[in-house]
Structure formats: structure tokens, C-alpha cells
Amino acid sequence: MKKSPLQKARAAYQPKLPVVLTGPVKVVEGEATTSVADQEAIKNLFPETYGLPEIKFEKRTTPVAGKPVNVGVILSGGQAPGGHNVICGLFDGIKKLHRDSRLYGFLMGPGGFVDHNYMELTSAIIDEYRNTGGFDIIGSGRTKLEKVEQFDKGLEILRELNIAALVIIGGDDSNTNAAVLAEYYKSINAGVQVIGCPKTIDGDLKNDVIETSFGFDTATKVYSEVIGNIQRDCNSAKKYYHFIKLMGRSASHIALECALQTQPNICIISEEVEAKNMTLQDIVNSIADVVARRAADGKNFGTVLVPEGLIEFIPAVKKLIAELNDMLAANGDEFAAVAPAEQRAWVIAHLSKENAAVYESLPAGVARQLTLDRDPHGNVQVSLIETEKLLSEMVKKRLEEMRAEGKYNGKFSPLHHFFGYEGRCADPSNFDADYCYALGFNASCLINAGVTGYMSSVRNLNKPSVQWQAGGIPITMMMNMERRNGELKPVIQKALVRLDGVPFRKFEEKRDEWALNTCYVYPGPIQYFGPAEVCDQPTLTLKYEHQGK
Amino acid sequence: MKKSPLQKARAAYQPKLPVVLTGPVKVVEGEATTSVADQEAIKNLFPETYGLPEIKFEKRTTPVAGKPVNVGVILSGGQAPGGHNVICGLFDGIKKLHRDSRLYGFLMGPGGFVDHNYMELTSAIIDEYRNTGGFDIIGSGRTKLEKVEQFDKGLEILRELNIAALVIIGGDDSNTNAAVLAEYYKSINAGVQVIGCPKTIDGDLKNDVIETSFGFDTATKVYSEVIGNIQRDCNSAKKYYHFIKLMGRSASHIALECALQTQPNICIISEEVEAKNMTLQDIVNSIADVVARRAADGKNFGTVLVPEGLIEFIPAVKKLIAELNDMLAANGDEFAAVAPAEQRAWVIAHLSKENAAVYESLPAGVARQLTLDRDPHGNVQVSLIETEKLLSEMVKKRLEEMRAEGKYNGKFSPLHHFFGYEGRCADPSNFDADYCYALGFNASCLINAGVTGYMSSVRNLNKPSVQWQAGGIPITMMMNMERRNGELKPVIQKALVRLDGVPFRKFEEKRDEWALNTCYVYPGPIQYFGPAEVCDQPTLTLKYEHQGK
16 A cells, blocks of 8 residues: 555644543543433333433543453444544554454444354454544445344354454444444343444534534544635635535535635535525526626625535425425336426426426526436435536526516526535544544443443543543434334434524624625645644534533 | 734745845846747737747836826636735735735636726735635636627726736746637727736646746645655555646646645556557556556555546547547437437447457446536546546456466455545645746836736746746747647647656656655645745756756
């Protein structure tokens, strides 16, 4: 593996562990916990692991003799910067417990666990991946660990390798599955602990006890770097509107953080669109209004951030998609026989009046995507819709209407971008390098403490890393019941952007000024070696959320 | 203007000037020069400025008393990282000559010169822009300075402001125009010097005397950062083919440099496509072949770099476009009346047999783009063609044929990216910060030397910046005659990728290995504060070109 000069230099970086984890720890148990909602239902589903106490580690003055422990680790779901450091921290942690401890990585996600594909992670391998981005050390995958047969199959390999604890690094769904697995193994006295680690660039796995998921910091910094560069270009050429879609699934955390970092002219927050019951046309009109006001001021350029999940949050489009799914499921054969030129009229004739009107209001290309690009279950593939192009096309149309009414007199040249894959595997920022290493190292302490069904928790993250607190949170504590594919399921509550939270309020306070003036900020690339105020800042989201506490 | 922490820290960076420019200089003249081709024609067109000697600056032991000088500066064409530092170096240079010197910036490109829109650049303004990306200090524009009326109009404002020298920061065309302007002003004894500076991220303004244009270093590092990140994602998820189109106009320098930096599975070089007379289908087949061979090895993922200018270099497509332009110009009205569903057949019927066959081989979407998306002159807008999608669509089709023949058994999921605006206004790398500052400072020395029609030249760039050489090159020396819009014009010869050059040969040597194995390199983000081997490396193109000398 040929390494870049930066990789070579970064390999030497020693993540700064919280002081409490630098020596032997003692376990301090808090009160028994309850789930965030649906307590009775969750308690019934998790009789073995419900109501466990929060755990906090404190320094212990006397050393303890550790025993060797074999641990398995799984990377689950989409990549996030710092995953390798979780594994490195876990490795160093169990080696510190006892040098004969072993770490096994299951390959390509939970599938490797079920299918018994694994490798031992030796120190030679680990050292190749310190402070690097990506999940390529063992690969990741999206197989869902949900069925007892999978759990039993996995247990075979755990027994074969004498593995006493399994660490699952994943997002909300993967940690939900970790809790179910922990409960199951405890119920059958399998003798295997299960520990989760909060991973996702989307930032939607957080709550009162988990301050942020890892990867969010680095990914938003990479996106902010390129958004800033585009904004500087925009402000130099003064002739384009850049519509920039950002990954992040349903929640708009990434778009909001990037907006706070770069101060674009417009940033749409899906959660606000839903709360205000806005239509697609409302959004388009609000963008066109800003474009027209800037044009009146001689500014025919600007930037618009669009969260990936937007389309699902527009109540009218959500209803349309739901009816389309049902209608096409029921009439799929008939639809398939309709000639392409007739399809639009056919769809309109088969929809309720309200949804037909929404469908008619969509540009032809998007309307076609809604009926043609369907997944194997027959559902619309919302993530494939190029929302950034949809919006710019509709804004253009709206501006022509405004021009005819004498309300707009400018030029509108849109350009489009979508950022996602650029940030998921970036080299972790100092924050993520430290946070991930601490999460992994801390997981080894939870393993040593003998607990199961816990998520590794490192808090106080707005402070320098040496001051961070370490401990564990019972996963059941974060759960509620939600409908998934028609069934009520226990799941970790997904964190959406809170409209009463400080990050959104800060954005709301400033956005009118950012819209009309040009207040772009240019964050530049992530720095690893410079002054602390450049290299060691957490996200503004984290900072503002701490202010709100 | 709110500044990011990195901007604040970078403002303090003092670019490292070549030693020769740190004190008074003496002018050493070389031999009289000749143009690279068409000597007689160029000489006739530039009687005043042809045949001037190369100039080299050397240290002078005795100080000289400088006089105040008023200088004008123009940013011309597309943005490139470091433009602000050229202006900062120029400002510091003329202030060092005499503290009463003044610098005027013409706004939004050459148009500001012709229309007398300008601002004085004071030290308070200059200090806000040191080591920053973008051209926003005075803006840029694409107005071409070609006509005597423009030159005369500009001269009015130069006289009004008592400006003795004009510095034009631009690419090959802008520097060509600078030479024409210098010749004209000299021929009328206007008493105004004109100096050019070599700017373009595309890397196509270079020759035996200009080692590289500024901005190429930073832009290719930004693209390599995100390509590296995508490759790490690609190698972690192991399920996508990423087709990545890169800016760079006609030449493939950017794609080649990024390939050398990141070692993708495939990189197409337009110049090679043309030299080998490859068809679009040849390119598609070669990609499909790599995809199939990787699939046979269990690898259903990869990366493909595509230079922006590719489509124009495919001889068959070039011919098709030429005929389409002529045919639609002659039959535009008739075509406009053809119903959309009939257009394809109509176009095929109106083309020669050879071009009709090429047209038929194109995917429907691209074929439609070729006939519909035309510029105001009626020409096909090649840059709007989404070559990355065109290629992946055709590769997919080809793979299905191969599957039917039993030659392919894999999965092919393409994703698409286009990078350009992300890099044009990035904060300059240390290399570009130093190089640009030196180019600007050096321009002040050329002004003080009283010359006109020269390009600021800083060489020996593979060495540390203190060892760089400084001087001036007569712009006419880089010229030849080329056909532009049907007329023979004197222009600076554009540098395409040389297939016999060391950069391409290094790529050629390795590409088979990179195609089948996974040899990705992850350069990471530009660093400003770390060890020299991370922060101060020039491009591999520059390094290899020096090896070839």
C-alpha cells in the first residue's frame, strides 16, 4: 500500500485519550434508567437488559490485574471518518488489559459475522490504519442482524474463537440490533457481551446521553471546505447560483452545520419544511424571492444548500409518493402497457385530485422519476431524485413568471453539486481521531466491566479531549416504539434537527442577513498540524448544543 | 467579512521569496528570441515587441533609488488559486520601489478596464486578501481585449490615473491579448508597459520557459483530496464504480496529475485518444474490459477519471459535431419544426453515412444534447455533455453484451461526480502562495526594468522557493499562428499532454497494475503548517517534467 506523505506523517499522531482512561478505572453506577418513551413495551421486549444503570468511569488508584480477552468487531452500514481509530483504540485497550488479548474483525459488515468471514487484527495490521479514513481495514456492509438464526450462526464463530465480547460500530439501526443481540445472548446465557459505538456522518444518532456520533465532525468539515471554495468562486465570478445537495439521509444536521460554517445565501432545513407544512412551490417561491431581491441589488449569484432528505419532508410530496406507491402497486401491469407519451396523463387520471395537482406541478423529469425509478419492492427511490436540479428548474420557471409581472429583472444561471462520498472516508479530523480512539478504548473498559447492551459513551466533548468523560449508556434507554414496514418495533429514536435547539436558532437569527448580503465564510481544508484554534475545534452544532444545556 | 480560523492563521503567512528578489536586482539580457513557430508572420504582426531578449534578474550589490510608479492590474478569465497573492506581491514590490507607488485594480476583468471601473488597492485592502483563494478582491471576467477601440478606451483611464504599467493575470488567450496590447501601446508611444502573468488551473499554459501556470498545484491537490476520499470509500464499500469528470478544458493535465497522485483504476487521457484515433466505443470497450477483469477477480468496484475535454478529442465525435454544426445552421428552421419524437430520425437522415452511424451509436440522451443544447452561435455546447454519465451508460450496455457472451459475470453500479468549481478558488497551497507572490513581486521588477510585452517568469520550481530564478519572457516567443473562427491569428501555443513526456510515461508504465489491482493513494487535504514533505511538495507533473529535462 503506497502511502501519501500526509498519511505517513499522520500515522505518528497519538490520539489524546481522556485522562480518566489513561490508567486503571473504577465503575461508578448511576440510577436505573428508563427508555425515552414506551417504557412498558420496551421493558417487555428487553427483560434482561432494560433498566440498567448508566456507567461512568473514574480513576482508580490501585492497579488491577487484567485477564486476556478475545473480542470481535464489526463495522456496520455507511462509512464514517474515524472508524479505523475506534478499532485501534479497542485494540490498544484490550492489549493494555492483557497482552494475550486478541481482536478479530468480521469482514464486510454483519454479513461476515453470520457467514464466519473474519481476520485477526494484529498490531502490524492495526498500525497500518491509525488515524486513517475509510472502513477498508475489514470493510463494512448493510446486512441487518435481526434474526435469531443469524444470532445463533454468529455465536458458533464466537465460540470457535473464544470471543467474549462483540463490538458493533454502527448507526441507530445497527445499535438497535446490537441491543437485541445483547438481550438474546444474555437470555440464553451465551456468555458474550455486546457493546455498541455511535457511528454516522448524518449526526442523527445523538440524545441527552450521546453528544454526537463520530464522523459528523470530519464529514461536515470536508463538505464545508468545498462549499466554501465554491462560494469564493461564486463571489469572484458573480454569475452563477450553485445548488448544493448534501448527504445526510432524513435529518438536516449536515446541511445545518455546513450552513453555520459557511454562511450560504440559502439553506433549506427539512424539519422546518415539515413543521411549517410547506409545499414544494412554497420552497421554490422562497428561493425565487431571495434570487429576485439579490438581483434588484445587482447580485445575480448565490449558493443554496439542500439536504438530501428534503423531498420526503414536504408533506404534499410525501402524500403523493404514498399514493403513487399504492396506486402503481395496484395498477402496475396496466401502467406498464401505457405508451411513454401517454404516461403522464394516465398517472394524473389515476390519482386523487389533490395529489394529481401536486404531480402536475412537478417538472416532467422529476414526475417521470417518481413513476419509473422504483426499487425492487415497487417503491419510489426518493434518494435518486436530483432535488438540487428539481429546485433550480422550478425556481427558473418561477422567476420567469416574476419577470412577466415586473417583479424580477436579472440573470439566473444555476450549477449543481452533490456532496456525500467525498466526506465519508476522509482522514479523521483531530476531533474524530481522538473521539473515535477514546470510544474504542472505552469499549475495552466496558468489556472489562463485564456489561452488555451498552453503548460506548464519551462526553463533555466541547472541552479539550483530555477532559472528556467516559462510560457506558444502556442502549434500551434511547429506545421507543416505531412503525417499520407496518410493524411496531423497538428502535433507537432518530435525532432530527430540533427547531427549538440552539444550532437552528442561531441559523434562523442570521439567515435573512446571509440571504441578501454576501457573508460567505471560507473554512478551508482540515488542518492537522497547526494552531489549536484551527485544528482542534468541534462542530458549531456541538458547541451550540452545549450552550443550550 | 467574517473569517474562518484557518484564514486568520494563514493571513500571517509570509510567502518565501526567491533570494534574488529580496534585494535590488540587475537585469541580465539573454539572446534575442524567436517565436516557437511561424516566425515571419509573428514578426510582421509584432514589429515593436518581436525578438526581445529573455531577461534574468541577478542580485545587485549597490542599492538603487526607486521612483513612484502607478500600476493597474486585471484578473482575466476563470479563477485560479493564488491570484490574490500575485496582486499582494505586485503591491509589495511597487511599494518597495517607492512608498508613493499606487496600485489600481480594474473590476470584474478586462471589462472594468474598458469601462473605467476600478478601485485603488490600499494596504488595508491588500492585507485582507493575503494567502487567500478566489478572485474576489477585484473580481474577474471574460471580456476579450482584442480591439483597438478597447485599447484606446482603456488608455484614457490609464492616463487619468497616471498608470505607467498594466499587469494582466490570465491564461493563454489573455496573455496573447496582453502581447497585442503591449505592441499597440508601444506602436503609438503610449508610454504604458504591459506585463502578463501565467494563470490557469488547467495547466495548459507552459512551455520551455514557463514551467507551470499558477493554480494548477492547488486545484489538482483539492481534486486529488476528494478523489482519494472517494477511492477510500470505494475500497471500503466495494460496490460502486465512481466515474469522476475533472475540469481542465481541452488538455488532460489535471486528470493526469490527479491520476499520478491517487492511482485510480482508470484514467482517460484525451490526447492519447486522439493520437490513437480511438472511437467512443473503443474507450467504452477498454473500460468494460477492465471492469470485467476486476469482476473475474471478485472486485465489483473501481474509479474512472474522465477529463472534461474528452468528447472533443474523439476524432469521430469531433467530425460528427462539425457536421452537426454546419447541418443545423443550414437547416435550423426545418429542424425546429420537427416533432420531438421524429427528431432523431430526421437528424440521422440529414447526416453523412459515417456521421449518422456515430450519431446512432450514442445514447439517446447525449444525442439529444448534441442537437438541442446549442450556444448563441448555434454550436454544440460540448462542455454541457455529461461525459461521465455517457461513458457509464455505454459501459453498462457493453457489459450486458459481454455477459450474454459469457465474458462478464459481475455487478456494475456506477456513481458520478464532476469536480471543477471546488478547486478554482481554494486557498493556495504553500507552493502557489509562494509562486504567485513571487510572480507578482517579479512583475514589479519587470516594470522597474522598463520592459513591455513580457510575461513574469519564475523558474527552477522543483527546488525550494528561495532558490527559484526570476526574470521575464517576451510573450511573442511563445506564439504561433492558429486558425480561430476561420482566421489565422497569432496565439500562445496551448500545451497539451505530451505522450512522450515523463508524466504520461510514468502513468503509462503503471496503469495496467492500477487497473487490475487496487493501488489507491489517499493524498488528504492540503496542509499548511506541518512538515515540509507534506506541505511544500510541487505537483508530480512538475517534478517529472524536471526529470525529463
